[in-house]
Amino acid sequence: MFSLKTRIAMGFLLVVAYGLMTIIVALSLPASEIHFRTDKDTIVATLEDGREISVTQFSNDRQRIPADPILLLEEPDVLPGYAAMNDFFRAHQFLESALTSGSLSLQDENGNAVAISSSSRSLVSLPGLFWLQLICGLSGMVVCLLVWVPARSDIAINSFALTGLSYVLFSSAAAIYSTRELFMPGQLFALLSGINHFGALLFSASLGAFLWNYPRQAPSIWFSGMFYLLFAVAIVVDQAQLVTTPAAGFHSWVMGIFLLGLAGAFWQAWKTRGHRQDRIALRWTVLSIVLGTVFFAGGMIVPAMLTMPTPASQGLLFTTFLLMYLGMAMGVVRHRLFNLEPWWFSLWSWLLGGLVIMLTDLLLATLLTLSGPATLALSVALIGWLYFPVRQYLWGKLIRNQRQGLDSWLSQALPAMLQEQQNAPEQSGIAAALQAVFSPLSLKRAEGPVANVSIEDNGNRLLVPDSKEPHHFELLHPHDGQRVFSRHDVETSKLVLALHTLVNQTRTAREEGASEERNRIRRDMHDDLGAKLLHLLHKSPADSKPLVREAIADLRDLLKAMEGHALSLDAAASQWREETSRRCRDHDVTLQWNENIIPATLHAMQFSETTRIIREAVSNALKHSETPLLSVTLHGDTDKLNIIIANSGLDPSATPGPQRGLNIMQSRASKIGGGFEFGIADQHWQVLLSVPVNR
Structure with missing residues (x-):
């Protein structure tokens, strides 16, 4: 199957091909050097010499018809009846046949005859109105194409895509016959008018089906099918002319089907009560549709049904439909209409980037044909030295070869996997590696396990197992949608999984080796250094014993940290209080201990560093101040422990000394992801420490 961008490119080429076909048909219409316009109830002809005359009739060698201003009518279905439309087409067939045979002439109000010769159009x-209608119709079709191709197929998406197809049908057909230079084959005119009616009726039917199915699905699929059944009945009634007037056979059907579809907006409003996202999507959709259709309905359909003159050109009114598609595109940007992912915008940039390059090529080619010899040489030099290198670079970015060898994907996958595991140890790193290797438009972790790597949705979706079951990874449209997944990608994904296993085994072996070495060092320190400190404690004089006890406590904390076991917050607080109380008693300082902690634990590293910070803060308070009272407050928060150590032995006249100890405490707090502050509050020197905890 084809990749996402390939399908979009193919659809875009079909749209371009249809536009070129429309231009070719418009250029094939006959023209003349005499230009015609209406002035009240008269056709005025501007001759080649610039003179203007009032035309009374047209004739050939055998027949003549009156010069009725209706012949220059922009849209024939505003005529009072189908019979008048048929006469209108027959009159155009006569004029075109006589012009191409070289026998057509006009007669002015004085009875003078002027021959009309045929010429070709360029x-x-x-006219500008032709280009305006054609470009608006093609633009609407492109918007629908970019929504329909990447979205999941359902009746709402398909109906929305049909509105774009019908829009380009009726706007392009009208662009041809509404900008004719009077002369046009009657059969072609009737055919294009039928295509216009076909597109307008299909637009109303598909828009109605869309409104009844977005954002919530219609009560029944048969209810949605009713709109297309009404379309089929209406087109038969109109083209078979089963009624007498276009107002009854065409305009009333267009308006009736549209109003029936608009009733779906009220049903959707009732169904989306209490669903905020669906309600936002509904409001944006209805607003876009109303803004895009109200001008044409009020300026063309209603006047035609009431046999009133239209207030504006049909071609200008057709352009207002583009407001609907632009509104839908903005809705995708702001509110993710149709559940399109953010990568939808990369498709726009890719498509528009390629279009800009091709249009620039055409523009430069045109300019080269208009240049003189000197300018031509300079232009060729600039194009060769500047434009083509830049063009090829940009084109290579848009359309690049995505085949990868072992060195390529390995250089992408391994750093991404290691970086992810370093930044987020709880993540496997597979997602980062897959993103680096395949650059999918979408990668998400989905619920449910999968046994093996598999391809789904005709190569647009790749499912990859995750080491953390029961989940798996779902990748959509590899390399920014430029291709589909293949069997080669399945093998590459298996290599990524094997690489992940190897990285995990290497990391596990490294951690086991480090743990074994820590245990050996811990045993040696316990057996050798611990025994010597105990011996020293028994042999030391009374005034040195507190120092030895602190050394033994430090050794005990160090050994616990090396064990790597977590400690409950209650147990940690108990040890801190016991040590601080003993030290305060040794210095004849009263300890005020306030404790309000939560059920949580500290890792060995957190406990060890926090103990050292508390010990250093207490030492500073006992050694560098003459405080009679030391206050320690422990307060547990949602995910952290706040510790405040304050003393009242502040000497306002003292000059600040070196802050090496404070800097060390701050460094220790940063090491465990905590916060550290110090300062004066209420004539008390205090240290504030926050430590993250595990709940």
Whole structure:
């Protein structure tokens, strides 16, 4: 199957091909050097010499018809009946046949005859209104294409895509016949008018089906099918002319189907009560549709049904439909209409980038044909030295070869996997590696295990197992949607999983080796240094015993940290209080201990560093101040422990000394992801420490 971008490119080429076909048909229409316009109830002809005359009739060698201003009517279905439309088409068939045979002439109000010769049309001669209608129709189709191709197929998405197809049908058909230079084959005129009616009726039907199915699905699929059944009935009634007037056979059907579809907005409003996201999508959708259709309905359909003159050109009113598609595109940007992912915008940038390059090529080619010899040489030099290198670089970015060898994917997967495991140890790193290797438009971790790597959705989706079951990874559209997944990608994914296993085994072996070495060092310290400190404690004089006890306590904390076991917050607080109380008694200082902690634990590293910070803060208070009272407050928060150590022995006249101890405490707090502050509050020197805890 084809990749996402390939399918979009193919659809875009079909849209371009249809636009070129429309231009070719418009250029094939006959023209003349005499230009015609209406002035009240008269056709005025501007001759080649610039003179203007009032035309009374057209004739050939055998027949003549009156010069009715209706012949220059932009849209024939505003005529009072189908019979008048048929006469209108027959008159155009006569004019075109006589012009191409060289026998057509006009007669002015004085009875003078002027021969009309045939000429061909050029791109420059096509009116601006032709280009406006055609470009608007093609643009609407492109928006629908970019929504329909990447989205999951359902009746709402398909109906929305059909509105784009019908829009380009009726706007392009009208662009041809509404900008004609009077002359047009009657059969072609009737065919294009039928295509216009077909597109308009299909637009109303598909828009109605869309409104009844988005954001919530219609009560029944048969209810949605009713709109397309009404479309089929309406097109038969209109084209078979089963009624007498276009107002009854066409305009009333368009308006009736549209209003029936608009009733779906009220049903959707009732169904989306209490669902905020669906309600936002509904409001944005209805607002876009109303803004895009109300001008045409009020300016064309309603006047035609009431046999009133239209207030504006049909071609200008057609352009307002583009507001609907632009509103939908903005809805995708702001509110993710149709559940399209953010990568939808990369498709736009890719498509528009390629279009800009191709249009620039055409523009430069056109300019080269208009240049003189000197300018031509300079232009060729600039294009060769500047434009083509830049063009090829940009084109290579848009359309690049995505085949990867072992060295390529390995250089992408391994650093991404290691970096992910370093930044987030709880993550496997597989997702980062898959993102680096495949660059999918979407990668998400989905519920449910999968046994093996597999390809789904015709190569657009790749499922990869996760080491942390029961989950798996789901990748959509590899390399920014430029291709589909293949069997080669399945093998590459298996290599990524094997690499992940190897990395995990290496990390496990390294951790086991480090743990074994720590245990050996811990045993040696316990057996050798511990025994010597105990011996020293028994042999030391009374005034030295507190210092030896502190050394033994430090050794005990160090050995616990090396064991790597977690400690409950209650047990940690008990040890801190016991040690602090003993030290305060040794210095004849009263300890005020306030404790309000939560059920939590500290890792060995957290406990060890926090103990050292508390010990250093207490030492500073006991050694560098003459405080009679030491206050320690422990307060447990949601995910951290706050510790405040304050003393009242502050000497306001003392000059600040070196802060090496404070800097060390701050460094220890940062090491465990905590916070450390110090300062004066209420004539008390205090240290504030926050430590993250595990609940």
